[in-house]
Amino acid sequence: MLAVALVGAMRAAGHPTSVRDVFAHRTVRRLAASLTPAADDGPGTVEPFALVGAEDRAALPAGLTDAYPASRTQLGMLAEMAASGDAAVYHSVLAHQVRDGRPFSADALREAVRVVVGRHETLRTSFHLTGYSVPMQLVHAGVAPLVRVEDGRDAPAEVRAARFEEFVAAERATPFALDEAPLLRVSAHLDTGETWWLTFTVCHAITEGWSVARLLAELLEVYAELAAGRRPAEVEAPPVRYADFVAGELASLASGEDRAYWRSIVDGRARLALPAGWGEPGTGRVSVTVDVADLEEGVRALASDRDVSVKAVLHAAHLKVLSQLTPERRFFSGLVCDARPELPGADRVHGMYLNTLPFPYDRDARTWRQLVTAVFDREVELWPHRRFPLAEIQRDGGQRLLRVMFNYQDFSRAQGGSSATVVGTAGDGATEFDLSVFAHRGRYELSANPAVLGRAALERVGAMYRAVLAAMVADPDGDAQAVHLPDGERERLAETAEDEPVTGRLHELFEARAAATPDAVAVVAGDIELTYAQVDARANRLAHRLRAAGAGPEAVVGVCLERGADLVPALLGVLKAGAAYLPLDPAQPDERIGYMLADAGARVVVTAAGDRLAGFDGDVLAPGDDAGWPDTRPGAKGGPDDLAYVIYTSGSTGRPKGVCVSHASVLRLLAATQEHYAADGTDVWALFHSYAFDVSVFELWGALAHGGQLVVVPPRVARVPGDLLDLLVEREVTMLAQTPTAFRGLVRLAGDGDPRIKRLSLRAVVLAGEKLEVDALRPWIDRVGLARIALVNMYGPTESTVYSTYHRLTRADLATGPGTGSRIGKALAGERLYVLDEHGHPAPVGVPGELYVAGAGVTRGYLRRPALTAERFLPDPYGPPGARMYRTGDLVTRLATGAVDYHGRLDNQVKLRGYRIELGEIEAALRALPGVDEAVVLMREDTPGDPRLVGYVVAPTSEGTGELRRALARTLPDYMVPAVLVPLDRLPLNNSGKLDRAALPEPEASSGRPFVAPRTPLEAWVADVWARVLGCRRSASRTASSTSAATPSRRSCSPARCGTPASTPRSRTSSRSRRWPGSARRSPSPPARRRRSGWSSRSTWCPPATWPGCRAG
Structure with missing residues (x-):
């Protein structure tokens, strides 16, 4: 200012x-x-009524000095008041305690109010949303100010305080009639002989902070003169008026340069979203004041050193704090700008001159000096474009842009020189932002929506402001990329624990059980039951054969067997020989099996299908060909750090990569999970998964290491929920591991009331391998509950040995609803979880970051992939010397309790039409619809250059995909509604029981609509146009053009091909399109291209849907 x-x-x-x-x-x-001649920044002053058209001018009432359209910020406020039915939503009650030193004079106050109101047009303004071509504000020549005086000096202090509180509440609840000026009420409450309260109740559409400060100073100055018996000095009105601001805004709206500038700011940057899960129940606002007065000298020094304003330093600290609350590298946040015309006297004019604009932040600055300079330079850059309304920026972007607002307030120059002293101020101001930050010299004031930021979270954020600002002034050349957290929080985020040493090897645990309970059943495969002694003997014979073939420590032996009685002895035999097993699922293609054998350097394979190993030149051993080999245990070779198995996982290069896991890592897994499951010899475990999927490690050794029974589930049974349920009941299975997708089959049976569910002997279902949508388990929980059979969500990549976390579900998990993070719980014993930002710094509690796993379960790395191992397995800066951590690539947040919520892969975010979209959110919304059992969403680009969202749904009771899309449109923005939904009988699964995305069909193969052939030549031509636009092979006569996978780019090009711009939105099918005027007489050849003159897709007025976003806070 x-x-x-x-x-x-x-x-x-x-x-x-x-x-x-x-x-x-x-x-x-x-x-x-x-100082050389230059063009003025914006228009000059405008004459009264110059912004009103002739027709509107004729309709104006008498007694006006001016009239002009409402500004966009005012429109946003007025529209929300109208839409909400609450005209009080945008008026403020501001109370100032005044010490004057002279007896109070009610007459002087009333006259002072009359004088000041007469000086300022906006204090004599009313708003009229109807009756004119545009919403209009009228400036009245004279109004009757509303002044109220209450004398409470004779009442006790507590009574005065209670009365004043009641008065403020009543003022808040008493709205203005917007079409009646003035939109200001002034009240005085006499407190003591020396002090009194001066209260303004004012509509926010006519004022803002600077104007209120000027009003207070001016009113007290005039009052002091009148109370002293003097006439107040005549003050010449400044030449600039609020109409000049409106004229400047209109000029900016017409500026293609301004529009292009703000489009460049918004494009390519993310909307800032505050962390989820930080809210708490409550109404109103929560507020926190952050005292940084002791840092003020350092702030001024940094500002002076960089030749920038104090505001720039405080704003830079604010942006840095926000950057710690989001994983986004480039984002924008709201900055309140004063858009007054740069004309003489503009600082003295009263009105609503604020515009809240998206201020861009890029994480490029390396030092604090660079950051404050960059922030200052960016504000200088945007200054000429500051009049372009936020509502129009949001209109162009199609969404609300801002949830956080920063406003620097220094009203010291506005206070004036009155002899009266303001000794205290109290007030409120409605704000629609989730977080509003007001910066002053010496303090930050934070105000938040409690549903988004509760008090505890807001206090934590406030502490970050102080930590960041302290770091800035302490070392201006310090690292601006580092995360600065409140005292002690970094230490809590990166707690370390020493890894406990382990001894022994996996097969030795089995051997101990075989010695203790030799006749207990170890393996059940169909009708075959093998005791511990029988399995041990078979494994011993194979181990001797493998030793003779050269197998030993660090050697890799392939095992390619169907899931049957031979599988477990084979795996044990490899380990007894001292070697590591390489699981080769026979369901995999021969080429892939051959690649893994070659890549692993295996020289021996145990298989009954040697004919599938055409390119393998090593030894092939068939299970059972062990006559003559001793069944005694071979001599021990190796130790716990030896390789136990190599499991191949998919690779980004298109070739799988082998993960090397030691005996020690699996032994630690078993010890850590035993703390939660207390498995023993009475347990029956299901080997549900392919042994080439790492969850099988938990199933196999969870059973055999504790003397339990392992039931091998045939693949054909695993794929049919009813058959699986029969097996679980018949074999009295107590421990079952499932992927969430696979478990949904049993969930559906529970929801359908299948009586077999009640006969289950299960005591735990372990869910892992995919993000768990807890809401999808509701039918199971409603039927079975959570007490008798524990539902456990575990997490862990293959690279950290199956599982790293544990979380037993409770009813509270259901309350989170669909689309939220999946609670994966706390680290298993011996594991460490770090949530780090892109620079490897701990992310604050509740802030999304990448999950790193350290500790006992971290595996060796990738077989023969040193570069990839070095990239993903990093030194652990928080662990003991020599420790490593694995970078998972998963997006998570850590809660204050230490638990972790999983959100998905960092690469599962897609960008479509300029919007960043989390596909999991759409999937959750689909699953929440009645009749939808399962859903998955992809972004496909079946037509090059035209990506679109495609949803796949299992919805046996749904009325149709069209209805599902309409239901989605009721809860999701249009850009998140899939262009097409494909109905499926079931989602395809791979051999590991996970969703097989590659097997999902092309949308055209299953559009869900019957094909109706075109009936006329014109229909055929229109259908052909749509087919070419949509990139499909045919288009039905009754296919709805605006919903059959047509993205905006496709919809926008089809009218040009058809030559009739206005007809497509109304004619949604080709059979309706043929009813264009004259279609019966025209030939089916495409009509000539025509451009409709005078037509524009852009309106200069803000539509009601975007008005709430026009506000300036």
Whole structure:
């Protein structure tokens, strides 16, 4: 505001400079040298009624001094008041305690209010949303100010306080009639002989902070003169008026340069979203004040050193705090700008001059000096474009952009020189932002929506402001990329624990059980039951054969067997020989099996299908060909750090990569999970998964290491939920591991009331391998509950040995609803979980970051992939010397309790039409619809250059995909509604029981609509146009063009091909399109292209749907 006043004074003296010039030339000498004739920044003053058309002018009532359209910020406020039915939503009650030193005079106050209201047009303004061509504000020549005086000096202090509280509440609840001026009420409450309360109740559409400060100072100055018996000095009204601001806004709206500038700011940057899960029940607002007065000298020094404003330093600290609350590298957040015209006297004019604009932040600055300079330079850059309304930026973007607002307030120059002293201020101001940050010299004031940021979270965020600002002033050359957290929080985020040493090897645990309970059943495969002694003997014979074939420590032996009685002895035999097993699922293609054998360097394979190993030149051993080999245990070779198995996982290069896991890692897994499951010899485990999927490690050794029974589930049974349920009941299985997708079959049976569910002997179902949508388990929980059979969500990549976390579900998990993070719980014993930002710094509690796993379960790395191993397995800076951590690539948040919520892969976010979209959110919304059992969403680009969202649903009771899309449109923005939904009988699964995305069909193969052939030549031609636009092979006569996978780019090009711009939105099918006027007489050849003159897709007025986003806070 000081710069505005300076520019106004210089322009009045004949030097046409601008605020941008003042910022660019930051010393008197440099500014003076720059003073050359230049174009004014924005229009000059406008004459009264110049912004009103002739028709509207004729409709105006008498007694006006001016009229002009409402500004966009005002429109947003007025529209929300109208839409909500609450006209009080945008008025403020501001109370100021005044010490005057003289007896209070009610007459002087009333006259002072009359004088001040007469000086300022906006204090005599009313709003009229109807009756004119545009919403209009009328400036009245004279109004009757509303002044109220209450004398409470004779009442006790507590009574005065209670009465004043009641008065403020009543004022808040008493709205203004917007079409009646003035939109200001003034009240005085006499407190003691020395002090009194001066209260303004004012509509936010006519004022903002600077104007209120000027109003207070001016009113007290005039009151003091009148109370002393003197006439107040005549004050000449400044030449600039609020109409000049409106004119400047209209000029900006017409500026293609301004529009292009803000589009460049918004495009390519993310909307800032505050962390999920930080809210708490409550109404109103929660507020926190952050005292940084002791840092003020350092702030001024940094500002002076960089030749920037104090505001720039405080704003830079604010942006840095926000960057710690989001994983986004490039985002924007709201900055409140004063858009007053740069004209003489503009700093003295009362009105709503604020515009909240998206301020961009890029994580590029390396030091604090660089950051504050970059922030200041960016504000200088956007200054000439500051009048472009937020509502129009949001209109162009199609969504609300801002959830956080920053407003620097220094009203010291507005306070004036009245002899009266303001000793205290209290007030409220409605704000629609989830977080509003007001920066002052010496403090930050934070105000938040409690549903988004509860008090505890807001206090934590407030502590970050102090930590960041302290770091800035302590070392201006310090690392601006580092995360700065409140004292002690970093230590809590990166707690370390020493890894406990382990001894022994996997097969030795089995051997101990075989010695203790030799006749207990170890393996059940169909009708075959093998005791521990029988399995041990078979495994011993194979181990001797393998030793003779050269197998030993660190050697890799392939095992390619169907899931049957031979499988477990084979795996045990490899381990007994001292070697590591390489699981080769026979369901995999021969080429892939051959690749893994070659890549692993295996020289021996145990298989009954040697004919599938055409390119393998090593030894092939068939199970059972062990006659003559001893069944005694071979001599021990190796130790716990030896390789136990190599499991191949998919690779980004298209070739799988082998993960090397030691005996020690699996032994630690078994010890850690035993703390939760307490498995023993009475347990029956299901080997549900392919042994080439790492969950099988938990199933196999969870059973055999504790003396339990392992039931091998045939693949054909695993794929049919009813058959699986029969097996679980018949074999009295107690421990079952499932992927969430596979378990949904049993969930459906539970929801259908299948009586077999009640006969289950299960005591735990372990869910892992995919993000768990807890809401999808509701039918099971409603039927079975959570007490008798524990539902456990575990997490862990293959690279950290199956599982790293544990979380037993409770009813509270159901309350989170669909689309939220999946609670994966706390680390298993011996594991460490770090949630880090892109620079490897701990992310604050509740802030998304990448999960790193350290500790006992971290595997060796990738077989023969040193570069990839070095990339993903990193030194652990928080663990003991020599420790490593695995970078998972998963997006998670850590909660204050230490538990972790999983959100998905970092690469599962897609960008479509400029919007960043989390596919899991759409999937959750689909699953929440009645009749939808399962859902998955992909972004496909079946037509090059035209990506679109495609949803796949298992919805046996749904009325149709069209209805599902319409239901989605009721809860999701249009850009998140899939262009097409494909109905499926079931989702395809791979051999590991996970969703097989590659097997999902092309949308055209299953559109869910019957094909109706075109009936006329014109219908055929229209259908052909749509087919070419959509990139499909045919288009039905009754296919709805606006919903059959047509993205906006496809919809926009089809009218041009058809030659009739206005007809496509109304004619949704080709059979309706044929009813264009004259279609019966025209030939089916495409009509000539025509451009409809005077037609525009853009309106200059803000539609009601976007008005709530127009507000300035």
